[in-house]
Amino acid sequence: MAGVLVAQPPPSVREQARGYVATLAGPAMHGRGYVSGGDSLAADWIAAQFDRLGLAPLDGQRYQRFHFPVNTFPDSVRVAIGGTVLQPGIDFITDPASGPAEGRFALVRPTFADLADPDARARLFARPPGWAAYLDRPATTDKDSLHAYAAFEAELVRHAPVLKQGGSKLTWSVANEALPHAVIELRAGAMPAGADSVELHVRDRFIPAHAARNVFGAARARKKGSTDWLVITAHYDHLGRMGPDALFPGANDNASGTAMLLCLAERIARHPLKKVNVLFIAFAGEEAGLQGSMWCAAHPPVDLRRIKLLINLDLNGTGDDGITVVNATEQRKAFDALVAINKRTRRLAQVKPRGPACNSDHCPFALKGVPAIFLYTMGGVSWYHDVNDRPETLPLTAFDGLYRTLIDLVDRY
Template identity: 30%
Template sequence: MIKKISISIGLCMSSFFCFAQDMDYTRTLVEKLSSKEFHGRGYVNKGDSVAAAYLSKEMKSIKLKGFTDNYYQPYSISVNTFAKNTKLSFDGKELKPASEYVVNPDVRTGKGEAKITWITKDIFKNTYALSTFMKKDHSNSFLAIDSTGLNNPELYDFAQVMMKKNVFDAKGMVLINGKLKYSAKNKLVDFTTILVKTGAIDSKAKTIQYDIKSEFIEDYKTQNLLGYLPGKTDTCILFTAHYDHLGYFGENMYPGANDNASGVAMVLNLAKYFKAKKKKPHYTLVFALFSAEEVGLLGSKHYVENPLFPLEQTKMVLNFDMVATGEKGIYVINGQMVPDEMKKFQAINKEKEYVFNMFGTPESSSSDHAPFHDKGVKAVFFYTHGDNADYHETTDTADRLSYKQFEGIFKLVRDYVEMK
């Protein structure tokens, strides 16, 4: 009896240290992927391809099966890049790129000077004032709006949507807000939008001087990666995460530690776990790492149009995007769209208490689960609810991550898959 208890304790300790080692692997992987070696995993210096080559080796070391030797599913995209430094001044005062301003990612190369016309809350709150303002010629002006000056988040959001669509037919836009969220685009527009951090410029600035250099690449070669473990049945479960990020804005790199090196680490942790089991899984388990999520979910869209496993045989898609915080809980985004599966997650968590404050949400198109959902495949997206203030900023670095619910999500998903 004592011997059996000792063996049981030994197995438990072995299991504990196995996962602890996986957490070490997670931290190492996230630090690696968010390092300068990978150029922000974007589309300057082929950062996404550098990351793909590294992840291919990781999949090979786990000994996943693949449709190609390197696990690649190649395809092409269009993408706008900013490899060269930009310059921006207001009334001759120059701002710092990435920390005081960024440009909208659909901006063309352009250089010049223009006057600034400030939009006040009175313009948007008065129908006559708005109509009069829209009739004016703004084609040689930059229109500027300050969220602090409006003092109304809903009104600012409404104004921002109108300005980003350039309903005023202006030369350009200046949107002033508390945070700078850089992004990526696969198309260009004919006006310039600049995002400026609150307090970086005087609200009475009269002129703007700018020098923006972008490079639009129409046939950029990129790739998804897919490895799998054959199951007892052809019905499959997909574990997905995007490995790309935003790359550079001039000389400023966006590391993308939480977004989404953390999701990649979750997928590879699950791959390692299921591969290490001697028992063949019931379902075929597919581990997919998508590129070009930041450009518009293009990698996952390419996969659903060219699936390597039939979509009708795909039981569930479990997508992981930003899973390295979680101080306030986790979201199972799209969870309300798959109520039966959500009940399983809730039942597991009620018994095991793996995570705290788990919320299922309505339909969302915010990550790579969405193209699958649009095709009628059950799909959810795990996202940790916490201090995600570094989202799409240069401060999204590995040292700022708490991994508060990472292990809990891993165990929740592990148990869900093993339920059959």
């Protein structure tokens, strides 16, 4: 008599992902950026995970090395206005391209009209050093005016430090250049009324050729000698630290996608695909302008023509409103397959199509004709490029649903 087959529910990978995210976005990895070797520590850790999961190096190489210029802030960034010491990362951020400033500066408040007037500008720039400009948010939304304002600001920073009034949300980033003076963005409400001076201690360190590494792991197909590839990618770098006091953990961006990549790697290393090899790539330098994926697409580790599909995972940590598929309109087959899987399983609230966008690491490959899609989750917490994108508050709502959906998709190869 045949035994009774009981369908076992697949085990949850969310708890495992939580552990990965906690490690990658923990303080010991320094925000996986450019202070205290954060990105390099993350690369070592991911390589150790690939070893543990049984992913092979590619042609003997675990890493792909490349370089790019980056502006960094290893030292404490201090801003005090009218006796109030502002909190780094919360009350202010440096412009990513900020240069240095040291000492007390008289605040000058040029208006848009001042900046637009060549004589007023000339008088301003002729002032002896010891002043900093404070710029209010432009009152206009007119494109030409905003463009002019940005041009005046760029001219201003060649002469003196600049403080800019930002919005209620501060969004940090990474720059590949360094300006001659400090540029500081203040949170709305952080500028004390009537302040006439500012104390700045800002010291950037510009690195002309920062050494970074993409990390490779391969799982060969069951079919011997297959030359076809499925490529699964996620960037592991984030913004790092703005001095020792402001950590940008990057839990959603992109410890979450890296965790998804590791969970998929574990499953596929144990159960290789039938016909297609799988290459996992953890990219560096995404936040610095898709540096790792651009280098990789220009120096491809496998024949780009043999890539059946590239799936890029970035911002996979929420999901109340389902997922968006970037490049869905160009990669109809892959998108339709995801929709069909979800119609049957109802794991995700929505599988939403989006057109091409050069907003993550799929892009340099898509531009070279590789069939590539990028998946991100929607809804839930919206911390982004700030000190609040932390593991403790990352819900991972759709993590299991997306993981199983992706397994169903890749198992067709």
